[in-house]
Amino acid sequence: MVILTDGHTNPHTAKTAINLIRYRPAEVAAVLDRQAAGKTCQELVGVGGDIPVVATLAEAPGANTLLIGIAPAGGKIPKAWRGILLEAIGRGMNVVSGLHDLLKDDAEFAEAARRAGVQLIDVRDNNETDVARREGFRQECLRIQTVANDCSCGKMVAAVEVVEALKRRGTDAKFVATGQTGIMIEGDGCPVDRVICDFLNGAAEKLVLKNQHHDVIVIEGQGSLYHPSYSCVTLGLLHGCIPHGLIACYEMGRKCIDGMPQVALPSLEKLIECYESSASIMHPCRVIGVAVNGRPFRDEQVTAECEEVTRRTGLPACDVYRHGADRLADAVLQLQQEMGRMRGA
């Protein structure tokens, strides 16, 4: 596939691209960004090694898919990209999009795809119309969810890395994707932020019911209870999945909601208290660990931050990129043992 990020290749907007490059590098032929053409992915976004950044689709003739690699607020297709999408369709490429603006609803794209015989794959498309029933949960399946103080601070990555760490120890664990990028990586899941809100808790509940044959599921959280735009998505997912344990994520140094300088972020202590009380409206739940995203900081700064978090909260803390997710996996397995003892008692 070719991943399109043209003109939007920054870590927040292009997180879909960056995570696909990180977790499915063998499938990425090139990234298309005209301004950065000639660089490697490693140079441009810090992952992906020698995968080339190109200026035209013609430079990746073997690719059969164009994937839209951004997730802008509101989820609209940049106008400047229409020509690139039509060119891809004309070249016989399928187009994969995770945007709210569905490709299939765009008459020009739909007609071009029909003529070219290619597929338009809208990952966010869904037809969820079931309400939550609060029935049929399997007690033996441990439900973990990642939560955060803001968008784009590592909830999906923390969930993926914790599942990988659990699998390495032989635990039957499953990453439950809830956003477009997670779904593209895992191959299944539900794009919860595009569900009609009366059915969001129900869609979240179904994700658990579908996956609870695993011993541990780690559900990718969405948005933040502190985000003025997306807090309803966060709560619906929490209340539909009724996790036993939460992993709190934040990005070091961030002081306010991304793009909203007027909205300050809470302290970590306040964040933990807020999530525990909100989740526990439906089911007893506590934060079991902290995933620190130290993106722009030096290793020793991030290590010091994690130690400080553990000192202040008593919780294990790590940057899953730098330290791996073993400390968080330990916390998950501890909670699993505790739940088992409670069921046995």
Added chain:
Amino acid sequence: MVILTDGHTNPHTAKTAINLIRYRPAEVAAVLDRQAAGKTCQELVGVGGDIPVVATLAEAPGANTLLIGIAPAGGKIPKAWRGILLEAIGRGMNVVSGLHDLLKDDAEFAEAARRAGVQLIDVRDNNETDVARREGFRQECLRIQTVANDCSCGKMVAAVEVVEALKRRGTDAKFVATGQTGIMIEGDGCPVDRVICDFLNGAAEKLVLKNQHHDVIVIEGQGSLYHPSYSCVTLGLLHGCIPHGLIACYEMGRKCIDGMPQVALPSLEKLIECYESSASIMHPCRVIGVAVNGRPFRDEQVTAECEEVTRRTGLPACDVYRHGADRLADAVLQLQQEMGRMRGA
């Protein structure tokens, strides 16, 4: 209009019908319920005086509109009603629906309406695609919202009655409708529970921005933070509207979520604490009064309950049907004065 409740005429499911009969009685020609035909509305649902209950559309020949008077969980059209809807369309009647299943998306209804030249009006249809921005709020507009421990316990009615009480005192107050029934009564609003959840907080914010030229707006709350199926709708509305004050509603005697005997309801004190902390994530907010729905109880029992609520919480409490909403309107005006003093200071 004829209101269709056939086979579903109970106070919870038929709340759309009952509230339209209560607040727009002059426009209701009849209620169609084959089992109860021959009764009056007053006999069947306790409001509406002599408005007849009929078995066929032919008994209300002057009506030009059929209104679907129920709001079942999941919002689907009962199969047994398809014939009645098609007959209404064939008789040249417009059909108004507040269900999730849109009439316009039903090929048979759409085709019949096209042939008959009548309108299918889906009150829940919307195309909300704006995210909340947390900008442009007018400080001088006092924002009040009704909240509750469950669905169908009087949030809309409390909001309507408080606005009426405020208007009687000369206050420029506006009822802001957020559900299908409220929208049918008020003639404007937004069906928030059918908005795509990424845009719910934004749709709620727009409701405030549109109506904040009034001195006081009273926003109809939706669902409950304690409802397993709909809590995301409740939170998105709270966080998009950022009310200054809340009116807590509950139905006397209800012990668990309607239809979910496994989910117990919280105490009033716990409910108030939960709403104040959840709302205050975004903006300082407190509960200023309690609306007690004493539906099946005797007057003296309801009065005693209200006194007990005031003793326990220090808040004014009333059943707006029996006592009027003056105590709650007083609390709103007190908060308005307090906010004015704070701005002046």
